[in-house]
Amino acid sequence: MDYAGKIKNALDAGDVIIIGADCEVTYSGRAESFLPSGDRIVIIKSDKSLIVHQPKGTAPVNYMKQGTVHEISENGKNILLKARNSAMKEFMEIEFSKIHFVHCQKFEDDREIELQGTEKHMSDMIMKNPGLIGNDFRPLSREEHTKYGFIDVFGHDKDNNLVVVECKRFNGDLNAVTQLRRYVEKIKALKGIKNVRGILACPAISANALKMLEDWGFEYRKIEPPKHLERHKKNQKALDEF
């Protein structure tokens, strides 16, 4: 079968291309890599991104980003795929020694995933229920991407201390504490004041992180991110009953 021609046509048509094959992969760009011969799945999507999957693991072993230019040629009896992404200065070469199958198809999919339980949902919840942080906590604003930095929730307490809240949807770690510390220091410097409280809001915290948090005079609030997709309660119920 003329796999090379089939792949070329699909590339021109903007189809999704799924290849099962024994192949080796060479990559050069942000780093360099070589993957010796073995059976893999190679997918070229309609946005010209490319992923190579081994038979184990959720992450692709090699990949090229959207907007890559693909060129099919033949090297003796092997098919050669050269992929180039000028913007990223990245190059890839896949040499197929045995193709098991090639499937090409137009894919109709204009829907986006609906996700619940992110850090943003957490800060939304805190804005609506400031008591989660403290009885006297008064949120002022959700300062995302402003001149004060990327602070999740920003407010003050009854003693007129400024309060910086950093949310983490999972376990708080050393990184989260240093991040909070950076924000508090930035606010202190910008405002020229010293009474700024720092609060880390997350469902759990590591012992080391808690120690560093307390050493720096910051506070921990045990808060869970909201995770229920209200629009799909029926489905959720079904999943819970597994």
Added chain:
Amino acid sequence: MDYAGKIKNALDAGDVIIIGADCEVTYSGRAESFLPSGDRIVIIKSDKSLIVHQPKGTAPVNYMKQGTVHEISENGKNILLKARNSAMKEFMEIEFSKIHFVHCQKFEDDREIELQGTEKHMSDMIMKNPGLIGNDFRPLSREEHTKYGFIDVFGHDKDNNLVVVECKRFNGDLNAVTQLRRYVEKIKALKGIKNVRGILACPAISANALKMLEDWGFEYRKIEPPKHLERHKKNQKALDEF
């Protein structure tokens, strides 16, 4: 065609399963999500990990980790896949309204990718060429995962200052600076001394990060990670000549 039976057999055999189908996906675990109906690629690998890909982008839209248990059933004329990962407390349900194709196959692949140009390669290079940090820099040891913490390169200068080097294979950012700062403070506390220098080694650094670095009295060294796979120079040359 009996797609349900085909998938069940492949699951038992440990084959890789590739499905092209119109489907909707419900997920509940670390977060919750719902993906309305559309054409996707669903892959179940031999380690029972699962990925769902839309026709665009390199990252999967939904996934389950290795060791997931899969159960195929039929819901009227639709095929239902229930996936459960007890260890991760994660659940997924995929309802296939139209299956375009199912491909099952045993994959032979025992090779691992060879990668060059990582942060570890950078610190190796600095250990061999300490002059990259300074004429008087003397590396003592590569202290990874020891009592001193996760420090890339550790040494001293002719004035007997301890020197902590943090390597980044790409642009240095605020996070890299705060990380270096944490290490320097840890060494100071552990040793009870004050003369500890901090050096950030990376190919480039953001303006904000450089300012923070200098505010804290640390230093920047412009160093590129080594990126040549010596064993595959021939291939690399071919890629360069694209």
Added chain:
DNA sequence: GGGGAGAGATGCCGC
């Protein structure tokens, strides 16, 4: 299994 950190991280948003 948890903690800590790198990754060709990816993806998103804002400037």
Added chain:
DNA sequence: GCGGCATTTCTCCCC
């Protein structure tokens, strides 16, 4: 394009 940051990050390594 770069910068800063969340991510169902993933993966590795050590304790």
